[in-house]
Amino acid sequence: MISFEFILPPLIGCLFIVLINVYFGIHVIKREIIFIDIALAQIAALGSVVGMVVFNISEHDHSHGSSLLLPYLFSLGFISIASYAFTTLKHRKILIPLEALIGIAYAVATTLAVIVLDKSAGSDVHVHDMLVGTIMWVSWKEVLQLGIVVIIVGSFHIIYRRKFMMLTDSLPEACKVLKYPRLWDFLFFFSFGVVVIEAVKIAGILTVFAFLVIPAAISTFVQRSWTAKLITGWIMGITASFFGLIFSIKLDVPSAPVIIVLLGLFLLGGFFVYKAKSAGRQIDV
């Protein structure tokens, strides 16, 4: 029997990520900017790398919390610049899809980080860690930190949910109704970026991305309203995290792939439910 205490911190960590990411996932799929999370994660990483280089902080200073504040502020700064660019360039005069700009930002951020870190050894390992994360070894302190960020951003989005939903559902309408549509759009990207920084630190880009896209995709197949989608996504995400973590310990394999495979299976299930439903509808007609 696996000791429950051991699995609790990663499970609570996953829970927070699922709660917020399913919500953002529904937005992101509707807006067709799927890779925004990987891009923001990489832009934040570039920010912290630049911050470290500017203030000459070595990566091994992790023990001193205060020395990491400056790189964090740099991350936030870079994310706000990116959010500003994404918000401003989503314009009818610019005929390229936003996802293309997001992709380019991702590529540039990654390669610039490589240029900055050029001489530092072991960057392969760094890339690997950032992809996979180490959620199994997360501490209560880190979970708490994530929890606080999720609760703050989450409440912000609950309070102003109508504005954010309108921006995603129909931009022209939002531009008519809202006083500052671009400001709210900026806040959407920026708040998501803040969440991504914390989530990726704990769970790695891959797991965070999986929680963002797959549960929301499942609920897109089987549900229509925002509330029903959210609840379906949450159930899928939390179930996959719970069994994923347990299997990962039992089989002694990394947790990220196991969670993803489980989510993938759920998605397949959701797809068949959708097929069955639409086949049923066709017979009705």
Added chain:
Amino acid sequence: MIDNLIFLAPPIVSTVILAGVLSYFGNHILSRGIIFIDIAVAQIAALGTMIGILIGFAEDSVSTQLISYGFTITIMILFSMMKVRKQVLPQEAIIGIFYCIALGMALLLAEKIPGGSNYITKTITGNVLWVTWRNIIHFTLLFIPVIILHLVFGKNIREVSLNGSGSGENLGRTKLFDLLFFITFGIVIVKSVPIMGIFLVFVLLIAPASIVKIFVHKWRARILWSWLVGSVGSVAGIYISYITNISNGPAIVSLLGISVYLVAFYKLFIHSPKAD
């Protein structure tokens, strides 16, 4: 000077050739809104290579390459079949999920192969400086049938890219051209990513096509201009990397990528023609 030119000739020639092929595909991909398809394809191909190694073939062997191609093409077929008349889930989301699952599987397999995590990060890097004339002849030969196929069926494929899945009776035909598009695209990506690295391929696909799309609207002109922009960007990037002593891949990526943003902001704030 002459020595430098001889040294830089293979990378320049290879990026100019690849910029051409990738610009063509890039315009299609931009119109279809499936931006991250090449990163997903590269990851799927890497997974195929790992499966080959796991079965017991050598990394560079023909068998492993064939498995990698076969695997990629199978997934591409699957992907083109998933396009339906009423798209519930955007194709880009399906791409994201494919990418995610392929990467997850690769991480699982990496546990079973000694030094396996190398294969995951391997797709990320790549260095044009080490391209040989042999490489160039090799991929050019491979591209020729792809180019011929697209010259013959280009019009049909373009229609699918620009107008979506089309009306009911044409769905079968549409799927056929989609299949052709995705398989040839898969081959190009699988061939070019190990040479140039994933980010350079990604940027050569998307960035020139994006810059051009802001100003040019005719399809053929878009492709030719993209090729020109991609080539100029690559050569300038290689030159900058040569004089500043940074890696050439990142130099080209940053140069072309930042240019897209500069051009877009220029268009938005400065360049405002009367007819708007």
